[in-house]
Amino acid sequence: MKPAKFDYICAATVEDVAEVLGEHGADARVLAGGQSLMPMLSMRLSRPQVVVDITRVPHLDGMRIEDDHLFVGAVARQQSLAGVADLATRFPLLSQALPWIGHYQTRVRGTVVGSLAHADPSAELPLCLVAMNGEINLRSPRGSRRVRAEDFFKGTMLTDMADDEFIQSARFPVAKPTDRFAFREVGRRHGDFAIVAAAAVRDDTGIHVTVGGVNDVPFRRRFDGLEVHDIGDAVSELAAELDTRSDLHASAALRRQLVRSLASDTLKEVLS
Amino acid sequence: MRRIPANEQVRVSVEVNGRVVTGQAESRTLLSDFLRHELGLTGTHVGCEHGVCGACTIRIDGDIARSCLKLAVQVEGASIETIEGLAPAPDSLSVLQQAFVEHHGLQCGFCTPGILISLDTLLRNEPNADEMRIREVLSGHLCRCTGYTPIVKAALAARDRLKELD
Known part of the structure; x- marks a missing residue:
């Protein structure tokens, strides 16, 4: 129950992350809250050569409302959803699902985007993103692209992400008052x-x-x-x-x- | 960007229970192992090592964390609180710890350090937490001895005592 050896890279910028993934592709894994990847490493279900830590990349931990959407940065914690103003009226589904997402102890550390990237078919956040018609914003050395939630999830822990891509943010649409x-x-x-x-x-x-x-x-x-x-x-x-x-x-x-x-x-x- | 090759040991410097300490770690060293083996702080227990049992729960920069789900190299410069820092002095217990003694909140004690950290954090952040909330937070921990009821009683007693003292 100890991870296999890997090179650890602490990324300072989004460009760093893209560069590492561009160089190592499927041999690299992105580490944020660690609530899914760390167990995978410890059980050796995942044995990457490189782990790239994105927790110190500035601005990735934000949640902001823009263009009638909630933008959730790659390192924003699940528990931070509770701090979104008027969550219950503007994002009723996220508000209702939040208490069901793992435990208090894992919500404080686990990230919204990490759960989406992990793509466990029984996890609440992928379900919410699909139900709400949300989108994923992917980044790679080749540039950025947006994928609709229903096109993103491909199978158990399988997504539309290429080996050199990572999720920079996810966006959830604001509900209309009549929804x-x-x-x-x-x-x-x-x-x-x-x-x-x-x-x-x-x-x-x-x-x-x-x-x-x-x-x-x-x-x-x-x-x-x-x-x-x-x-x-x-x-x-x-x-x-x-x-x-x-x-x-x-x-x-x-x-x-x-x-x-x-x-x-x-x-x-x-x-x- | 900082890179730690797989076969290298690096120095990790971190504040633990108010004291800055340093130790050696590989990139893959789990924080739970770093605390126990490198710093000798064996109060943090290691159960499942994949984030399920909650025995290794500590605080990092004021927020709760499973120490088995963090790499030692990630906490460079952080401030950590472990079970060893919970009692106000070597010969006295915190209100929560005392309540666990009085209400038989532990038997074998394996899960206790993690549970104490979680409940201490809860009562600090939510001094009026009700039984439902306490049970919800407790659901992040596995205890195979007590059946949880005495733990809930201890937490409720500690909550009330802390409010009296406030």
Whole structure:
């Protein structure tokens, strides 16, 4: 349970990070809050030749609201979301999901962007980014590009990021006052990874539910025009479409039941 | 940018419990191992070494951290507080520590250092934390002896005592 040897680089600028990744590609890993990468290193699931620490790069720890979006820098901590003014009204889904993101002890250190980069299919932040139609801003020696959340997550811990890219920031759109959001999760213990999590959104484009913890990426399904009396059929369809599997934590049947139950609860809430 | 090659040892200088100390570390040395093996501060316990059990919880620059999820080389120049710094003097306990003794908040004591640091931080930041909040914070720690109830009782008693003293 000790990491294998690696060169440690403490980056001073964003350009440093890009340079290291340009040189080492997949042999380098970016270290920020350490709540995902450090366990991977200690369990030797990840054995990079180079670890590039971005925690001392200036300005990456910021969260700011600009152009109707919350910009979250690569080193901004999950707990810092709690300090965003009017989080509950401007970012209701983040506000509802925040207490479910790991534990108090890991939220204080873990970064929003780190969770997105890690792309665990049962993590709350990737689910929120997909449900909210957020975006990822990637940086590499070749330049910058933006990727929509639904195009970013490709599989369990797989993303659209190339070997020489890192996430410089993520952006979450501000909710309109008429938008409705609901979030539910079931896990073994509070703070554990979700067995199933669901977020329902109703906005001026329609209604959709995003489910985490089941497929290998957050799964979003539209239910435009849905009425309350159709929710039962809608969530059964949803559960049948998902790739529910059995593992140590829950059987496939329990997962389907949780999908129906959590999707139904969240849809009822946004339709009421 | 600063680079520490894989096979090199470097000096790490850090303030621990109010004293600046230095030790040697490789790039891959975990902070938990640095505290225990290099600085001899064995009060910080090491359980799972992947951020789940909470036994190695300390404070870095005032914020709580799992010391197994931090590299020693990352804390150069930082200010760290460990369980050894919690008691006000060698022959007395903090209010929280005393409450743990009185309410049987520990049996084997393995998880206790981390739990004390977490609860000490909570009561410092949120002096009116209710039982739900205490339980939520406690969920970041594993204890296989007490079943948590005596720990919650101890935390509530410490909270009330600290408010009286305030």
